[in-house]
Amino acid sequence: xxxxxxxxxxxxxxxxxxxxxxxxxxxxxxxxxxxxxxxxxxxxxxxxxxxxxxxxxxxxxxxxxxxxxxxxxxxxxxxxxxxxxxxxxxxxxxxxxxxxx
Numbered sequence: 189x190x191x192x193x194x195x196x197x198x199x200x201x202x203x204x205x206x207x208x209x210x211x212x213x214x215x216x217x218x219x220x221x222x223x224x225x226x227x228x229x230x231x232x233x234x235x236x237x238x239x240x241x242x243x244x245x246x247x248x249x250x251x252x253x254x255x256x257x258x259x260x261x262x263x264x265x266x267x268x269x270x271x272x273x274x275x276x277x278x279x280x281x282x283x284x285x286x287x288x289x
Contacts, residue, residue: 189277190241190270196222197232198271201242201261209247209258233261241267 190198200216201208210229217224236242247258263271282288 190274193222193224193228193232194236194241195271195274196220197229197236198241198263198267201263202268202271206262208261210261211258213261230259233259236267239266240264241270 196217197213200213203216204212210226210233214224214226214229233242233244237244241264243262243264245260247260249255249257
């Protein structure tokens with residue numbers, strides 16, 4: 189089972205639909221109140237790539253980034269399954285608690 193932060197990162201990658209890279213993921217997480225450091229995000233992405241949950245590659249260099257390339261991120265089928273399983277477990281265990289109503 190993945191952890192809560194991994195779930196948030198996988199969900200952000202899914203929401204970004206092909207435009208997922210470090211800064212965009214961090215921005216989306218910050219919008220929902222989960223600020224994260226660059227180091228924490230990339231450490232998590234490295235770990236998730238080793239687990240086969242995401243695939244990362246270097247995109248094209250862009251002028252707005254001073255010629256630097258973006259590290260793009262895509263979900264794998266295993267990542268989708270892990271996120272679904274986590275969501276299902278949280279939903280099931282939350283049934284009947286006051287804040288889930």
